[in-house]
Amino acid sequence: MTRTVPPGETSPVRPAIRTMYAGLVLTVTALVVPFAAKGLLAGHVRAGYPGSDQAQIDSAVSVYVTVLAVVGALGVLGWVGSIWAASARKAWARWAAATLFVLGTITAVYLAVVKDTSGDTGVPPVIGWLGVLPCVAGLVAVVLLWLPRSPRVTG
Secondary structure (H helix, E strand, O other): OOOOOOEEEEEHHHHHHHHHHHHHHHHHHHHHHHHHHHHHHHHHHHHHHEEEEHHHHHHHHHHHHHHHHHHHHHHHHHHHHHHHHOOOOOOOOHHHHHHHHHHHHHHHEEEEEEEEEOOOEEOHHHHHHHHHHHHHHHHHHHHHHHOOOOOOOOO
């Protein structure tokens, strides 16, 4: 069921949807970077495990890229679903977006800060924190979705 905004009121849904599109772009960027920065990942693994041979380093890089790709793909699906639900003015859109925000933020921060057996983070900090960046857009979108409708400002 689609709700319409009564005359004289504005809805925060449009700005939330624009913010969600920004989050989607940030997520796609965070998804692509590990593929483009395999050398950075390899250097990070090599620094943490100097005794490892190239096959072991390549294997670790493949695991990290796969994990980051799966998380990124799930993030893209979450953004697309949230954009659709908010655009369709689904009653549950706010709850779904808030839930996805919490799950995505927990996952992103975990991947950015988790330490592996070397004592260093599993991925280079720049890649880890790039994965957290879409969560900022998620927070803004969730806040906008939960804002009450406000009187239209004319002037």
